[in-house]
Amino acid sequence: MPVGVRRLTGGANWLTQCSFDPPMLVLAVDNEAHSLDLIPESGAFSVNFFASGQRRQAGRLARPASRAPDKLGEFEQRDGETGAPLLTGLLGYLECRVAGECPAGDHTVLVAAIVAAGLFAADAPLEIHQAGFNYAG
């Protein structure tokens, strides 16, 4: 799933829930990711979910910004309430405000409150095993 912060975005599957009440999640972001530089500035990001037929688009967004600086420009979008981009042609989104961060080796773990969520379509989600992608050391 792509994670959008202002303009840049990266694919992410090192993401999981960490609190029911309030709803919160954790996300591990590569220390070399350009998107990580923008998080202290905005204090927010969005998690956007692909539908099952959107494997090709998922591959395009997973490219690093160093190789594809305007990759987010290929997608229809609008700003969410935090200013993070919501990709309106995808399945749906979570909008998050950063509550804390923790160094974790070559990644940084962000802890974030989910402040909004929505669906743009009623399809099934693209699952990582179905897409054949991986992100493993």
Ligand SMILES: Cc1cc2nc3c(=O)[nH]c(=O)nc-3n(C[C@H](O)[C@H](O)[C@H](O)COP(=O)(O)O)c2cc1C
């Ligand atoms: C299947 C898949 C999962 C990924 N998961 C993560 C992840 O959890 N965290 C992360 O920092 N990058 C992940 N990436 C790499 C990002 O897509 C991206 O290349 C990297 O974060 C650089 O982002 P940038 O565009 O902000 O520089 C993943 C890539 C793929 C293909």
